[in-house]
Amino acid sequence: MKVYWRQIPQASNTFAALTAACEVHGYVLEAADGPRPDVTIYSLNSINERLYRDEIAEADCITIVGGPHASACYREVAEYADYVVVGEGEYTLPALLSAIEEGRDPPPGVATAAGYTPASHTVLLDAYPPFSQIKGFVEITRGCPFSCGYCQTPRLFGRCMRHRSIEEIVRYASRYRDIRFVTPNAFAYGSDGVHLRLDRVERLLRSLDGRVYFGTFPGEVRPECISRQSVELVVDHCANTRLHFGAQSGSDAVLRRLHRGHTVEDVVRAFDLCREHGLVPVVDFILGLPFESDDDQRATLELVEMVARGGKAHIHYFMPLPGTPLQYARPRPLLPEAEKVLGKLALDGRITGSWMDHEIRFFRRTSHL
Helix, strand or coil, rough: CCCCEECHHHHHHHHHHHHHHHHCCCEEEEEEECCCCCCEEEEECCHHHHHHHHHHCCCCEEEECCCHHHHHCHHCCCCCCEEEECCCCCCCCHHHHHHHHCCCCCCCCEEEECCCCCCCCCCCHHHHHCCCCCCCCEEEEEEECCCCEEEEEHHHHCCCCEEHHHHHHHHCCCCCCCCEEEEHHHCCCCCCCCCCCHHHHHHHHHHHHCEEEEECCCCCCCCHCCHHHHHHHHHCCCCCCCEEEEEEEECCCHHHHHCCCHHHHHHHHHHHHHHCCCCCCEEEEEECCCCCCCHHHHHHHHHHHHHHHEEEEEEEECCCCCCCCCCCCCCCCCHHHCCCCCCHHHHHHCCEEEEHHHHHHHHHCCCCC
């Protein structure tokens, strides 16, 4: 049975990870620029799904679709795809390929037009390589204990953090001179995500041989995790001169409603600690949140301006994502004064991102089947 992976730029790291997982079970995934027999696999997010929906529906082959959009909207996707992998794919995808090859019903964790039975397993990261012949970032942690209203991560991977062992990380990181990681919060490595174990972070960093980039995309950190000790670990052991973290709002009231788990003061403290240690703070913000008041939006704008004076601000416009608590919320329009200030900061090269076009935000990210 021939199995193909539909090449989609935003899913390149997923391709690397699932190719490796399928190889463990004897299946080889070949890259393709369109659907091909016998089986073609897609990984979609909520922006690019519309670009591939018709292609999948009209494909003259067996189609399998996964990714964050398919996991959140599996009933909808099962209307035009043969199979939908819901959630993590390392175990479920090879099991599905085996079922297809042998003419059996799909395993739990796979939705079809006939129905869906949830998966009864959780992927242990050490059980599967992060990549094989097709190189990708090394995923060191999966899951997030927080429940931010806009975020799909805890809904896809659960709220219990799972970590790849230091030995396995070192094994795969040795294939790179520049080492970068996938993680929802780099400083949470080895911990439950709330009570940090920086001793384990230090042991990881000391074990690596190469130029290590830690706390930068695609493995940012949370602001309340930025302390003198954590920043010094980066300065002492890493090559990056930036630290990337999410503020999201300059209003404590909005942060509470988002269930972010930190305050504006945490953001300011993190910003100051980065500057004090010679690191450029790169800070994410979301504007247009559905419950922002005018004053909340102005407070966020003031924080953006502060960050832009000594670091970099990356701006997103709120987009409701399926499967999240805010999936049915409507974005709030930007104040005219906000558009004016953001436009000037962008022209001066002091902020990046997009507060008009969702695709710029999403096409920067990778997805996980």
